[in-house]
Amino acid sequence: MTKADLSKQPEQVAHMFDEVSTHYDRTNAVMSVGNSWLWRIVTARTVSPREGERVLDLAAGTGTSSAALAKSGAEVVAADFSRGMIAVGAERNKHVPNLEFTWADATALPFEASSFDAVTISFGLRNIVDPATALAEMYRVLKPGGRLVICEFSTPPNRVVRSFYRFYLDKVTPSLVALASSNPAAYSYLSESIIDWPDQPVLAAWMREAGFNQVAYRNLTAGIVAVHRGVKDPAKPTGLTVPVASARIHTATDAD
Template identity: 45%
Template structure:
């Protein structure tokens, strides 16, 4: 395969057009147990990471918000309450199984009034220019085939003064944390995946995809290349996770 036509799928190199299909298969496999696994894998800390991201968002009543890779709606549900009936939140995901579960969860919580659901590819968003005050993507950017194209697409749909928040696994910065984190990622995660979902391979991919994702400084530079300004990042849990924020002016 020509290297220019390939991309990473975990530690594998696959044709660029195959990655979306392979990622879709991963999330279709784990969709029904996704929330349970998130709690187990992070010992519940993912809720604190998401809460911190929501606090950084600065969402106000009446604003339109786009939550990409929205999964089961952890962020979108909170934003729906914050923007109120005058606002609108689009819970978007490329994966039909995840989107279905998210929609059912939001309906069960009575949050359908100002929520829309859309199956979209982050690389080519089907929304108007200058439309959203906030775009978020939590634990989804590392699964995108062309991250630079996705960042440009997010920039396009943001209003001037709008902001992007990227919550994603990143690189540990605390001395001595990396070997412990690696041991946990490549032993405990696949084992939990096998026991809870019957799928160890998807969680092995998860660990690999985290290592292939750009580190904090590289992602910051990618956001700036896409047009974002005042770009900054916040390390959480010793850099295991980071929140990047950038503005469109």
């Protein structure tokens, strides 16, 4: 069984997700105590795909969110770094005509500049070895005025909720995962990565540094998860030079 660590070496992370791909959706439903469906709905509504648009769903996994986006009539590209996830997703969603699965490295996307109306990534940005470069790539492939939506585990602003959540991750999650997952060791990494991930204002700052404007976020489930959104600014050139390690500071942001 493979367990990645917080160095987030790409091949190691990909192999870990390959191993959990078959039961990934079931385990997520158990770990989120059923909230994952709500987070998907809010994310899809925030993306607001429309017929005729082209949408990139990064870290798409088995394509659960991608299929929901495709119901709008938009052409959806479901991309993931795990070939195991892609294989499972393509098989499960082979009846969806406007949904395409492809392998992709989020830090070097195999797509032309300005080729998508919207880009979204759910619970995947924190697993990328270089989030700054990934954000720069998302900016590059978006059309001017295109939308970015990020759904990710975050930091509950209430101290009591934050303490309870940490207890849940440390003490409760291992027992649940042992019952639901084919690779419990992998999910210990996921808990570690959630705890290590920066809070909502820091991610908002990273998005602004990448060139996005109209950046805002909405807390879900008391801030356990947050949905960030931004728009590609056509007046700014593509590019991102902010080092992730030095960007972990609190800045003011628009919060819903």
